[in-house]
Amino acid sequence: MRVLQVASEAAPFAKTGGLADVVGALPGALSRLGCHVTVVIPAHREAFSSRRLPIESTGWEFDVAVGTRKQKAKIFQSHLPGRDGSPDVTVYLVGNDAYFDRPTLYGGAEDYPDNSERFIFFSRAVLELANRFEEPCDIIHSHDWQTGLVPAYQKVLASQWPRLARARTLHTIHNMAYQGVFWHWDMLLTGIDWRYFNWQQMEYFGQLNLLKTGVVFADTVSTVSPTYAREIQSAPGGCSLEGVLSARGDSLAGIVNGIDTEAWNPGNDPHLPRPYGEADVVEGKYAAKAALASRLGHVAPDPRPLIAFVGRLAEQKGIGLVFDLLERLAGSGRARFLVLGTGDPRAEDGLRRLAASYPGTIDLVIGFDEGLAHLVQGAADMLVIPSLYEPCGLTQLYALRYGTIPIVRATGGLVDTVVDATPEALADGTASGFRFSAVDGGAFAHAVERALELHADTDRWQSLVRRVMQEDWSWDSSARKYLRLYQHALASPPTPVRVP
Ligand code: ADP
Ligand code: GLC
DSSP: OEEEEEOSOBTTTBOSSHHHHHHHHHHHHHHHTTOEEEEEEEOOHHHHHHOSSOOEEEEEEEEEEETTEEEEEEEEEEEEOOOTTOOOEEEEEEEOHHHHOSSSSSBSSSBOTTHHHHHHHHHHHHHHHHTTSSSOOSEEEEETGGGTHHHHHHHHTGGGSGGGTTOEEEEEESOTTOOOEEOGGGHHHHTOOGGGOSTTTTEETTEEEHHHHHHHHSSEEEESOHHHHHHTTSTTTTTTOHHHHHHTGGGEEEOOOOBOTTTSOGGGOTTSSSOOOSTTHHHHHHHHHHHHHHHTTOSSOOSSOEEEEEEEESGGGTHHHHHHHHHHHGGGSSOEEEEEEEEOHHHHHHHHHHHHHSTTTEEEEESOOHHHHHHHHHHOSEEEEOOSOOSSOSHHHHHHHTTOEEEEESOHHHHHHOOBOOHHHHHTTOOOBEEEOSSOHHHHHHHHHHHHHHHHSHHHHHHHHHHHHTOOOBSHHHHHHHHHHHHHHHHSOOOOOOOO
16 A cells, blocks of 8 residues: 655654654554555755755656746655665655745744745645656545645645545644634635635635645544544534534544654663663663753752653643642652743743742753753653643653653543553552643642652552553554554545535
């Protein structure tokens, strides 16, 4: 089966969050199951400046229609290395300097004003490119709002790319809060007829909605956990698209993300001072703590448990609850805290002020630092993820692998991946972390207190740590589920395009 993965970011080329981790790892897992996978992403400046994998020019260039203009696409090529005998996965990067040679992927505090045009260009370029492949693809798997037009183009403008006409499309939603909503005149840039601009297809309160477009036109739709798949079919989880999503309920699958067990492996992680596994997790974490302490300029590692937060400083991540927790517990002297994140400038400023009031207890690193994220997972005892909503979440899965106990709010994928350490779950060996439900600082602090209590019981804590490290969150089983979705889509007729 030939599968095309289309997304706006993929690790290690360009990353702002979990989407990149997924698109960087799922292709390899599918390839190990025997699929022939190709990935297409934009040629962001970051992909060249990070220089983690060599990128070459293919010499291919073609014009892409964006409204009445033609824009040049220059195609670059790289690969994701194959593993366990499976071949490398080819990655094409669609270049256009005006659109993608920029300092960040989507903008800063404000989005780039031409984001719709950039991703209209990219989505259309993907079809132009795939139509030129020697072997046509069977499945076109697109992700998030940036590529929501891909399933629409494949159906609505099928005659332009005849070699893709038989393919089936799957659109995966990673976050309902980012829908790619733009003013209606951007319809002109898409080249799609205005009759599709109606409330059942591309229109959304008078505007163009690219995520809705993907959901409506794709043959199959999925999201990144079963709980989130249920949550988004009603308000508030659906972010006003709950009607559209529940109408597609029969073809809306929820598949939990896996993790790249090679990139995230405490037994072989170049960002850790020494590798560790279950047997020597105590020593490994101590070494990581010492390395972190010296990196942060401390005189010595702190003997208190280290509670960390790693993530985007965005409302979604429960940043308000993080403030609340720090205010409640930083003065207690019972733990040390570290926040690694970047995002909302007001949250960054607030955290700077808070950290300054508790020197020696709260460490703050504002920025996006992949290596430091690994070191923190190694060094921390607990990772807090108090998200207001969480489609899947990957940091809790990295935490489990690194023997760092997650403390999570019971929402979305966090429900599907973390089992609360009740006395029963601890006794039967299913516990993997601590959960709380209410969006409330008291409930969050209570979950952290429970974790600190267990931490004080060294034997029981260590046995929990060793057990969670054994959990298998590799991509294998999730990739099999995607493969079944693909097979099912191929065996079913395409979703018809209604013209209202
Ligand atoms: P989301 O995609 O919603 O941001 P996920 O948990 O799925 O959340 O994925 C977040 C990814 O981004 C993880 O790989 C995490 O380690 C990484 N990450 C988030 N913030 C930072 C940061 N400030 N520095 C380094 N890595 C970060
Ligand atoms: C989104 C979600 C996150 C998920 C990631 C990858 O960014 O916020 O929960 O893990 O996508 O699917």
